[in-house]
Amino acid sequence: MKSCEEWKPFMIMIAIDISFAVVNILLKKVLDEGMNHLVFITYRLSIATIFVGSIGYFRERNSRPPLTFRILCYLFFSAIVGASVTQYFFLLGIQYTSATFACAFVNMVPVITFLLALPFG
Numbered sequence: 001m002k003s004c005e006e007w008k009p010f011m012i013m014i015a016i017d018i019s020f021a022v023v024n025i026l027l028k029k030v031l032d033e034g035m036n037h038l039v040f041i042t043y044r045l046s047i048a049t050i051f052v053g054s055i056g057y058f059r060e061r062n063s064r065p066p067l068t069f070r071i072l073c074y075l076f077f078s079a080i081v082g083a084s085v086t087q088y089f090f091l092l093g094i095q096y097t098s099a100t101f102a103c104a105f106v107n108m109v110p111v112i113t114f115l116l117a118l119p120f121g
Contacts, residue, residue, distance in 0.1 A: 020106065024099040027091065037091045045083060 030040065065071070094102045 017103075021099070021103050024094065024102045028094055028099040028102075031091060031095045037088055037095075040091065041084060041087045044087065045079075 031037075090102070093105070
């Protein structure tokens, strides 16, 4: 039983990598069929908002801070830059390259995030 527990993180990591590869292949296929980037991003973010928003609402409804205008502005700009623009550039890149390149380039996200965090604090 101990050996199964030792291999569990590796198996989970491999499963996540395989799922990313499958998603990138399906994204490439959808984009080759002619789906608009912005429509796909809208669907993707809307579905994510419904699922994650409802989970967050029910788990933290008693402990969350009040939603002020300042927090709402931070959330808006974070969503525009962090989710929408990032996904648009990713889909634009996967349209002109392959799914293999997209899988390899996803590993650069932490590096780019760190480099952006240096000047912006």
